[in-house]
Amino acid sequence: MNLTIEKLIYGGDGLARLPADERGRGKAVFMPFVLEGEKVVASITEEKPGFARAQAEKVLEPSAERSEPHCPYFQRCGGCHYQHASYDHQLAIKVAILEENLRRLAKLELQSELRVHPSPPWNYRNRTRLQVRADSGFALGYFKVSSQELLPVEQCPISSPLINRALGALWELGRAGQIPAELRAVELFADADDARLQVELYVGPQEDKDQRTQAGQALGERLRETLSEVASVYLFAHSIQSARGAEGHTPQVQTTEELDRAQETGEFRYRTKTSSFRVSGGSFFQVNRFLVDELVTIATSGGSGELALDLYAGVGLFTTVLASSFRHTIAVESSQSSAADLKYNVPPNVKAVRSTVDAYLAAKGAKLHPDLVIVDPPRAGLGERVARNLAMLGPPRLTYVSCDPATLARDLIPLTAGGYRIEQVHLVDLFPQTYHIESVVQLVR
Secondary structure (H helix, E strand, O other), rough: OEEOOOOEEEOOOEEOOOOOOEEEEEEEEEEEEOOOEEEEEEEEEEEEOOEEEEEEEEEEOOOOOOOOOOOOOOOEEEEEOOOEEEEHHHHHHHHHHHHHHHHHHOOOOOOOOOOEEEOOOOOOEEEEEEEEEEEOOEEEEEEEOOOEEEEEEEOEEEEEEEHHHHHHHHHHHHHHHOOOOOEEEEEEEEOOOOOEEEEEEEEOOOOOOOHHHHHHHHHHHHHHHHHOEEEEEEEOOEEEEEEEEOOOOOOOOOOOOOEEEEEEOOOEEEEEEOOOOEEOOOOOOOEEEOOHHHHHHHHHHOOEEEEEEOOOOOOOOOOHHHHEEEEEEEEOOHHHHHHHHHOOOHHEEEEEEOHHHHHHHHHHHHHHOEEEEEEOOOOOOOHHHHHHHHHOOOOEEEEEOOOOHHHHHHHHHHHHHHOEEEEEEEEEEOOOOOOOOOEEEEEEE
16 A cells, blocks of 8 residues: 655654544554655555554655665664664654654653754764574674564674674684584673773573683683784673664663673773773663763753762763762662772762662652752653652752653653753764664753
């Protein structure tokens, strides 16, 4: 059937509608790799009571913003969603989706223009995780679109040059039969200069621990021989439970990951304009190597004072800057590895606390009177209880760093009900070529 794309929605799909019938407005149809205004020949792939999914078989009237994909794996790999659009149009899509989510879910109309911070659109990722098949013909790659099936990949145009060299080294070892059968996934993390590499190897927990440790150690040594930039190698035991993760390329790991071994030739550090951070295996760090400093500047703006809180602090990316402007800073992080790095990275006027934010605010919130609070929650957002407790805490300035516009909008409801108003919204495009939206909302009271 012929359909017209009304708009793009969060998740990467375009929205069209089936013809209206006696029951009224036509059913919504979602399809990937299309653009607003395009007329396409579509085939229905799935039909539910309230919506349908389709595939565009042919674009009859292409958008003027349609462009040639840069990657040979596009539309097969599950990592990228917008390579068929010009980069300027990708930004326009994300602005429209963010504003619509705020308007529709939180009933908020922005009083000032949303500020957009673009990224170089290629080679921006400093970290990526790939799946490995080593027991029945070697393959290294990402999951296919909406699948747990491995797509072999030998290059990744959104990853840094060093990561792409590491992909080549792994393929070379795999073709030579030097990748152990126990290996299930590998994560590559390049430093700010794209000169040193941290490698995380993931082995199924069912393997004998001594056997997997020996296999990981041997592979680490081979990688160092092939790629001199390898600085540290970590071996984890884990089980992958789902195919899609935070940025499409990274699978969600539902079980606890157990660190078996760390091999280091030198401490792995990530340097920004203001600080240098130890980032250990398993710790979180922002993935866009071009926008780290800009994100920090935006998030930490807001003056100075007696006390700042950095909640969901990670390894201290925002904390170290806050510490130079506030007499005291409290940083809260729940992850074991990130909390250890946080404690190591921060100056003496920072109190690093390992706790969930929910538990910390419930226990200590009534005694605190911060001048500024920064929150950088995971994709699930704050949740109603944390948002309510923040509103009760009542700092004059609150900065929310978000990676999901829907959970952001949901969390803004109790915050604005608690007396906060939006001073400024920033879209910081940490994830070009994908539907993911990073935003910073500065709230005042």
